[in-house]
Amino acid sequence: MGKISKPTIIEAFFWIVIAGIFFTYTFTFNQPIEIYKFGATGWPRVILLLILFVAFGNLYYSLRHGSKAQQDRVGMGDDTDEVAYDSFGAYLKTGFILIIPFLYALSLKPIGFYCATPVFIVLVMFAWGERRWKFILGSTLFIYILLLFLFMLVLNAPLPQGNISPFYDVSAFLLKMKTQFDQLF
Amino acid sequence: MIDNFLAGTATLFGDPFTVAIFVFGVVGGMLFGAIPGVSMLTLAAILLPFTADLSPAQGVMLFAVIYCTGTYGGAITAILFNIPGAPENAPTAFDGYPMTKKGMAGKAVGAAVLCSAIGGVTSALIMMSATEPLAKWAIMNIGPPEIFALVFFGLAVASSVGGRTIWKGWLSVLLGLLIATIGQDPVGGINRFNFGFSDLAAGIAFVPAILGFFAVSEVFVQAEKKAVGKYEAPLLSVDFPSIVELWAHKIAVLRSILVGFFCGILPGIGATLAAFMGYGEAVRWSKDKSEFGKGKLEGVISSETANNAATGAAMIPLLALGLPGGALTAMMVAVFQMHDLEPGPLVFYNSPDLIWVVFAAMFYANLSILFIGLLETKTILYLLKIPFQFLAPMILMLASIGAYISRGLPLDVMVMFLAGIIGFFLRRSGYSIPGIVLGLILGKIGEQNFAQGMQMVHYDLGTYFSRPICTILVIAGVLTLAKSLYGAFTPVARKTA
Numbered sequence: 284m285g286k287i288s289k290p291t292i293i294e295a296f297f298w299i300v301i302a303g304i305f306f307t308y309t310f311t312f313n314q315p316i317e318i319y320k321f322g323a324t325g326w327p328r329v330i331l332l333l334i335l336f337v338a339f340g341n342l343y344y345s346l347r348h349g350s351k352a353q354q355d356r357v358g359m360g361d362d363t364d365e366v367a368y369d370s371f372g373a374y375l376k377t378g379f380i381l382i383i384p385f386l387y388a389l390s391l392k393p394i395g396f397y398c399a400t401p402v403f404i405v406l407v408m409f410a411w412g413e414r415r416w417k418f419i420l421g422s423t424l425f426i427y428i429l430l431l432f433l434f435m436l437v438l439n440a441p442l443p444q445g446n447i448s449p450f451y452d453v454s455a456f457l458l459k460m461k462t463q464f465d466q467l468f
Numbered sequence: 469m470i471d472n473f474l475a476g477t478a479t480l481f482g483d484p485f486t487v488a489i490f491v492f493g494v495v496g497g498m499l500f501g502a503i504p505g506v507s508m509l510t511l512a513a514i515l516l517p518f519t520a521d522l523s524p525a526q527g528v529m530l531f532a533v534i535y536c537t538g539t540y541g542g543a544i545t546a547i548l549f550n551i552p553g554a555p556e557n558a559p560t561a562f563d564g565y566p567m568t569k570k571g572m573a574g575k576a577v578g579a580a581v582l583c584s585a586i587g588g589v590t591s592a593l594i595m596m597s598a599t600e601p602l603a604k605w606a607i608m609n610i611g612p613p614e615i616f617a618l619v620f621f622g623l624a625v626a627s628s629v630g631g632r633t634i635w636k637g638w639l640s641v642l643l644g645l646l647i648a649t650i651g652q653d654p655v656g657g658i659n660r661f662n663f664g665f666s667d668l669a670a671g672i673a674f675v676p677a678i679l680g681f682f683a684v685s686e687v688f689v690q691a692e693k694k695a696v697g698k699y700e701a702p703l704l705s706v707d708f709p710s711i712v713e714l715w716a717h718k719i720a721v722l723r724s725i726l727v728g729f730f731c732g733i734l735p736g737i738g739a740t741l742a743a744f745m746g747y748g749e750a751v752r753w754s755k756d757k758s759e760f761g762k763g764k765l766e767g768v769i770s771s772e773t774a775n776n777a778a779t780g781a782a783m784i785p786l787l788a789l790g791l792p793g794g795a796l797t798a799m800m801v802a803v804f805q806m807h808d809l810e811p812g813p814l815v816f817y818n819s820p821d822l823i824w825v826v827f828a829a830m831f832y833a834n835l836s837i838l839f840i841g842l843l844e845t846k847t848i849l850y851l852l853k854i855p856f857q858f859l860a861p862m863i864l865m866l867a868s869i870g871a872y873i874s875r876g877l878p879l880d881v882m883v884m885f886l887a888g889i890i891g892f893f894l895r896r897s898g899y900s901i902p903g904i905v906l907g908l909i910l911g912k913i914g915e916q917n918f919a920q921g922m923q924m925v926h927y928d929l930g931t932y933f934s935r936p937i938c939t940i941l942v943i944a945g946v947l948t949l950a951k952s953l954y955g956a957f958t959p960v961a962r963k964t965a
Contacts, residue, residue, distance in 0.1 A: 313660055319922075320927055442869065
């Protein structure tokens with residue numbers, strides 16, 4: 284006993300909160316289904332109760348053994364355990380890496396794929412610690428052209444164009460060029 | 469059968485345009501499977517509208533070929549980057565990636581090439597010789613209770629592999645099952661857990677979630693290592709496994725073919741569960757279980773043989789019963805429907821030419837995995853030489869496009885990155901990403917078949933368990949869970965944090 288750590292408490296809290304929120308939400312769709320006895324809530328509620336039960340099992344295991352791995356576990360990825368933060372800067376770097384793609388996803392609807400992508404590629408490479416600007420710009424150009432060639436020209440995939448000017452206009456211009464290119468053949 | 473096969477071969481290779489489609493499918497499936505961030509599903513989603521311009525045989529054949537070669541291609545990224553190209557390649561990463569870290573990538577990829585080809589060719593041969601009797605057997609013996617029982621058994625196996633403890637393995641699978649309940653319930657169509665977002669009424673799409681959990685979270689894990697100065701580039705090696713090494717695993721190959729084919733033949737199950745079961749059985753029968761997950765060749769062999777063995781088998785319920793076994797086979801149904809055809813028993817009588825062109829194409833596609841796979845493997849291994857700061861944006865971009873294309877919703881890109889962030893934190897805490905994904909994939913199938921089974925037996929458990937296959941599978945699942953639970957109370961082996 285006494286091996287419980289702060290991350291373990293956070294973990295247990297996380298599962299209990301998830302189970303609680305979802306269980307409460309089941310009351311919003313708790314309607315009977317005439318042809319099915321267990322209704323729309325039966326299956327999810329069983330899953331939520333199991334989550335609660337297993338979360339307590341997990342907590343009990345952590346109390347007994349801390350964060351040690353169980354014997355004979357197979358396929359356990361343990362490479363992430365090597366990571367230990369030694370400075371606030373390292374936290375910032377990881378936070379930056381996690382937030383950039385999310386901002387990119389948010390920007391897709393207003394700005395569109397064609398304008399947001401080069402900026403995103405530059406930011407990701409920068410976040411990864413790359414500081415050689417010629418390398419960053421060259422690689423960005425290479426990846427961008429490759430993606431446009433593959434998905435726009437070869438596969439004709441519909442990609443988001445954005446809905447704010449001037450980004451939308453740039454997307455429209457690129458698509459017009461593509462149509463003219465198609466007409467050549 | 470031989471006459472039909474030869475006729476199918478003649479039709480396939482008699483028309484240059486059909487040959488071109490076949491080659492495109494083989495190369496496209498391998499490439500999209502082997503490029504981290506996209507998968508055969510991305511290619512299939514893009515190509516689906518274009519199949520309207522092809523003949524029905526060409527359209528279905530193209531998708532069948534992509535299915536065979538894409539299932540193999542996904543093993544490459546699983547082994548080299550710990551990013552399974554498709555969920556069916558997830559167990560391959562358990563041992564494949566540790567092999568890469570040990571400088572044995574060549575051996576792992578070589579084994580994947582050979583075993584994918586063996587599994588796929590054998591499966592294609594059985595499919596050609598026994599589609600009708602197997603379909604009849606499946607109709608007579610397999611119903612919703614059996615499918616639910618197999619899902620239960622498969623989830624029990626999945627929870628026992630991956631994850632730092634059995635509790636974390638279960639929590640991973642349960643999280644996947646919970647995510648699968650988002651959207652309409654399969655019986656009454658009532659909206660569940662949409663939290664006011666109308667786009668969530670259709671549920672969480674598989675493709676963005678899978679890309680997020682597998683590809684994006686792995687990029688984040690590597691990025692974190694880079695941020696704290698612990699990043700190590702994987703080691704490059706081009707040593708193939710020797711014949712002696714592969715021959716030593718002949719029993720594992722045979723077992724995985726049987727397991728893979730059985731899982732594949734069941735409607736709705738597909739290659740993903742086959743790969744997990746193949747891997748799980750390899751662990752169960754191994755004398756040295758402790759080596760699994762640390763870079764054991766048998767892990768790669770079992771998983772890759774089983775998933776490709778399921779590709780041929782998955783065509784049986786699709787063609788004979790009209791029931792798809794996974795995302796890609798579901799798209800094949802769409803190809804049939806575009807040409808005013810319905811897959812099912814009648815297709816064997818109305819369109820035998822189509823059936824045998826598809827069978828012949830699948831056979832040759834699996835053979836080509838061996839030849840093209842061995843040729844391309846040494847080149848593909850040099851992907852490891854590309855600096856990750858260049859590869860990372862490429863993977864994220866391809867994954868974004870892959871997530872967006874399937875439904876054309878920017879929300880899916882958001883879902884993918886959210887899944888990536890959740891996956892990143894869960895991996896750090898020792899949870900099993902493949903467990904989550906399998907729960908997500910099988911959740912809806914499990915619920916639907918449980919509901920149908922219960923309605924079928926009028927909620928009488930006695931009748932439910934009077935079905936032998938169902939009972940055997942449920943007992944096997946319960947025993948697997950009981951064994952894992954027993955393990956949860958045994959002493960710990962190693963400290964990981």
